[in-house]
Amino acid sequence: MSDQEIVDFSGNEIDVRWDxxxxxxxxxxxxxxxxxxxGGRKPWCMPDKVTRAEVREIVERCPSGALSYTDKDGMPETAPAANIxxxxxxxxxxxxxxLQIEGAGEDMPGVRRRAALCRCGASKNKPFCDNSHxxxxxxDFGAVGEKGPGLTATGGPLSVKPxxxxxxRLDGNLSIRAATGRDAWQGDNAFLCRCGASSNKPFCDGSHRAAGFKSE
Structure with a gap:
């Protein structure tokens, strides 16, 4: 793998970017x-080794948005039917x-559909996770106790403001899924903890103030 921050891998039908x-x-x-x-091959990503459809499917598995693609037929990655x-x-x-994540640059196309956001408060790349947890x-085992007010629609833009x-702060139709895989909470507005100190994770309970959490 390259030590560069962003690497582009060109193919005849589709290109892949790693961030x-x-x-x-x-x-x-x-x-x-x-x-x-x-792994270990140079280059380690070769888009022409599989079909265009396989490139799209594999890249879309990446949970952090570090992988994205540019389909030369102009087919963009489509948003899922629900925000989760x-x-x-x-x-x-x-x-x-x-996803509309405040502060995400135009050079981060992957996080328009997929992102891994810090919950422990220790990331040096906030709001994104960097494995500091x-x-x-x-x-935090990922249990979710609250059900939320529910939804009248799914999908659509989800604003994410750190x-x-x-x-x-998340605004838009949203389902929160517990670590067990259970769809637990539904609503259109949520404040989620990112300091690691809340006693009501994944929701904020104001503990960031006592913890002296700094977002920068």
């Missing part, structure tokens, strides 16, 4: 069947949907 600023090495790409991604926030066991928040031994020295 090292977002990668948390989950391995969905490297574990995929076929020869699109092969999955609370990862002892880990980050995986978001999928039509492993170093600080963050512990509040200064505070939680993530």
């Amino acid at each position: 090292g600023r977002l990668c948390i090495h989950i391995g969905e790409c490297g574990q995929a069947e076929g020869d699109l991604f092969v 926030a999955m609370v990862v066991y002892n880990g980050p928040l995986y978001l999928t949907g039509e 492993l170093e600080v031994k963050f512990e 509040l200064k020295n505070g939680p993530l």
Whole structure:
């Protein structure tokens, strides 16, 4: 793998981009069947080794948005039918949907559909996860107790605003999925903890103030 922050891999029908600023090495790409991604090979990603459809499917597995593609037929990645926030066991928040993350640059196309956001408060790349939860031994098993007010529609834009020295504010149709895979909470407005100190995770309970959480 390259040490560069952003690496583009060109193919005849589709190009792949890897963004090292977002990668948390989950391995969905490297574990995929076929020869699109092969560790130790140079280049390690070769889009012409599989079909265009396989490139799209494998890239869209990446939970952090570190992988994205440009289909030369002009077919963009489509937004999922529902916006989902999955609370990862002892880990980050995986978001999928039509994401509008405040502060995400135009050079981060992957996070328009998929993102891994920090929950432990220790990331050096806030609001994105950088695996600091492993170093600080963050512990939260991902249970969700609240049901929320419910939804009258699904999908559509989901605004994600990291509040200064505070939680993530999410506005838009949203389902929160517990780490067990259970669809637990539904609503169109949520404040989610990103300091790691809330007693009501994944929701904010104001603990960031007592904890002295700093978002920068």
